[in-house]
Amino acid sequence: MKRIPLIPTIVVALAVMGMIALGVWQIAVRLPEKEAYLAQLAGNPAKPVVAFPRVPDDRLLFRRSSIFCLSPATITRAGAGSAGFRLIAACRTGAEGPGVKVQLGTTRDPNKQVAWGGGAVRGWISHAPSARPLIAGLFTNAPQELLLVADRPVAGLNANTQPDIGLVPNNHLAYGVQWFLFAAVAAIIYAVAVLRRRAPVAGSRA
Template sequence: MVALGLWQLLDRLPAKEAYLAQLAANPARPAVAFPRAPDDRLLFRRTYADCRPPVAVARAGAGKAGFRLIATCADGIRVQLGTTRDPLGMVAWEGGRVTGWVSHAPDATPLIARLVAAPAPQAMLLVADRPVAGLAPNTRPDIGLVPNNHLAYAVQWFLFAGIAAIIYVLAARRRR
């Protein structure tokens, strides 16, 4: 347990902080073409793409914002067009040039499948900076929403080790 605490503190925490620093710098970097393959180093970076028809639009939950409308273009690019509070809300969109930010697409993989199968890279999503007519704007990607729990995990492992040591001492005393 102590080794796991040290691993979280000395390895995982610095790596996550470096990754978060990169993500925080990405919005100020020059725009890139939307990535065709998953690349988490590009998250929050400005991007652009041409969405070719035919386009299929689906809804996905967006928490307090209601529902996200996500278009899947003929070339496989997924674009978050905007949000709506209407659970049946839909738009007709023919595609075209889109600008915005690189983000992760929603993942509907069931938990049991994630436990059994090897993890696959999460698909990328272009979050449009201007919504389609009739939709509310998308929120900008927020670095504050990326969890960094490694210090808490380290403390947790050290506490577990301390509790185990106390239990061992009490058991050894009782045995005498």
């Protein structure tokens, strides 16, 4: 019967402990933080109007805000779920600070074009579309880019949906369970491999 390999066992044990630690961190740390954060967001729509932030700050999600768009540099489309598509203008704001993205409204027409030259926009702060992979959210608290969702759509577009904290993901419990499952699977696979390696080969004894 072969001995249990020392170095591979240590490596697998460390990996399993790391996965368990990540699971505990997601459930014991990140989950309560997210629940407290969602409770704050729930009250944001009723708070006073704030200036649109110069740097992303997720604590301001769903707060009322306004900007003056000197002119839109581009108007692009992004998915809007059951609403179809949302049209988003990248606005020049001049002395007010860096450019701001404005969600002008929604449409079910994938080829919809709008003629909008800018102007005063009021609405609420929300997340801009992001290409950041979901896995990145497991390891970083970096805030996502923000945009202003217009409370009145541009002519020819449908109204934007109202603020909904249900749209803010809270997957930390699922992430924690996934890490525990990964740890269990890794441990089981390694244990089976070691048992097979140590099993006596048939016919090896006289």
